[in-house]
Amino acid sequence: MKTPDHDNLPSEDDDGISRRGFLECMTWAGTGVLWMVNDGLPRSLGLSSAQAASAVKSSPLTFLQISDSHIGFDRPPNTDALATLREAVAKLKTLPGKPSFMVHTGDISHLSREKEFDDADQLIKEVGLPVFYVPGEHDVLDEGAGKLYRERYGKGSKGAGWYSFDQDGVHFIGLVNVVDLKAGGLGNLGEDQLKWLEGDVRGLSASTPIVVFAHIPLWSVYPEWGWGTDDGARALSYLKRFGSVTVLNGHIHQIMQKVEGNVAFHTARSTAFPQPAPGTAPAPGPMQVPAGELRKWLGVATVNYVPGKKNLAILDAPLMG
């Protein structure tokens, strides 16, 4: 089992993200991530930085990532998750450049209620971009174990809601690892989805940049808290031959990044509430922060891709700070 440690921090040699750059991402805890694909590997940059502005201008493909809106959550440290999503949306609307679309990496709602989905949709559509969703475990709590989610967001998807699409030469894959979870286990993709994934990428050239997004991290962030996916390694084995693979996740409500070979992993902030760093609390429940500081811990992200460049650039931006 792997736990986050300094060895997991990307070094400048292998991915173009310096330790300092990574730490800067950490301090931008808050609003979102700007993802840029350069040289096939993604990079994240702070949304509010000048670097971000120039990156967006020079990149042919920019997309946004938001995660873990948890609409319906109304307890400390955030009694109004809708208000902080509204702030995130406002922030996304003022971004330089024109992103192509947005991905939402799950936990749109807190309890899978129609009204929670309605409220989230109402706000998110204000960004004015197509949105590609994958469900979080909070989105599949209805009697039909995700039926409501699939009716609303799953058009054209397979199984529990997985799918792929291509944009500007990049192959995007949305995976579902929050249904049919096994007692004692972690996130789970399941046999059907893995078979589909294997077939989905079979015909692609190894030079095709791949972006995978799913709610629970596909890598073992902290299995003790369930922060990992049991069969994630098998999914990644189908992607080994590709020169550039970027894996975007949510679920853990904090930015975490790792590069392993050609695969760059990144988790985004929540727009609702932060969770503690692995092992720093008795349980992974909401982390209590002073009211005035909450927005430093919430955020969104932007990603840029430039053909011929190895890295995608990911800009994480807090709601405040």
Added chain:
Amino acid sequence: MAKLLVGRFHRLERLACLLAPLLAVGTVFADDLVVQAADSSGEVKIANFTFAPQTLTVSPGTTVTWTNTDDIPHTVTAEDRSFRSKALDTDDRFSFTFTTPGEYTYFCSLHPRMVGKIIVKAGDTKP
């Protein structure tokens, strides 16, 4: 077979008290009251992403009630799906009456690292 009681536990308890005198003289309601008349119950607290106690031993006929005290919803889901709660938000409760001896492992279907077990064994008076 076990009987599912969700969110009606208190009401049924009160009903049992009101009808107890009737039961003594033998009424047609007897069937409905057997579970309550046994008057055995067990409690499992859900806190900090764990079930406490993790293993609970009860006698047949015991109604076990789970209460979620976390700020995050959890579920109580039998591994063999013989019982299954809805998502329990903070302070929500779920009750299930175990009538058949055996070992029942369950987990939270949202956070499957959370596991627990109910052992139903004849002869044990109280958990």
